[in-house]
Amino acid sequence: MAGKHFAVFLQAMVQRFFKLDKNYILKEAQQSVRQELLQQMVAFVKEEYLRQSNPLGLIDDTVRTIQQAEEPSTRQLHDFYHILAGIYRYRHGSNQLELLFDGASHFEKYQQEWCSIFTEWYRQFCQKPGFIKAVLEVSVFYPKDRKGQLAEARMRAFLSQQFNDLRIHKRYGILQSKTA
Numbered sequence: 141m142a143g144k145h146f147a148v149f150l151q152a153m154v155q156r157f158f159k160l161d162k163n164y165i166l167k168e169a170q171q172s173v174r175q176e177l178l179q180q181m182v183a184f185v186k187e188e189y190l191r192q193s194n195p196l197g198l199i200d201d202t203v204r205t206i207q208q209a210e211e212p213s214t215r216q217l218h219d220f221y222h223i224l225a226g227i228y229r230y231r232h233g234s235n236q237l238e239l240l241f242d243g244a245s246h247f248e249k250y251q252q253e254w255c256s257i258f259t260e261w262y263r264q265f266c267q268k269p270g271f272i273k274a275v276l277e278v279s280v281f282y283p284k285d286r287k288g289q290l291a292e293a294r295m296r297a298f299l300s301q302q303f304n305d306l307r308i309h310k311r312y313g314i315l316q317s318k319t320a
Contacts (some may be wrong), residue, residue, distance in 0.1 A: 180256075
């Protein structure tokens, strides 16, 4: 029952990222590639961890666990994904459709642009060891019998640091930070 309430809360949070979030085609395009992009991100994070933290390729329990995690869970990363998608729509999402002359639909165009920027962002984020640790914690090392609230909070804190010009509120959504 608590999981159902959290899902309703998360959906309400996603719906009110910011008051003028009206680009429904972009939202749908982002949602359609969520699982694929999160799996790509986790795979890249695993590779980056091994490259940065284990350049000699020594095998210990941690490395073995990371290498053997073929289908890590991305469920705990959905909130992170929705916040990033909302930030993208806040910064780049206009609800004014442009004329496309290449034969692609707006859905396809938005999907391609979002995949490109999401990939660029997580590659930049991987330069921070805290991001790699948090992603591995919620995807590879996440115990099935506990809630990932601490790791999810770490992911939200990371986003707040990365996008310090924005404030992310559970109740009010994404707002521009007031600068002094």
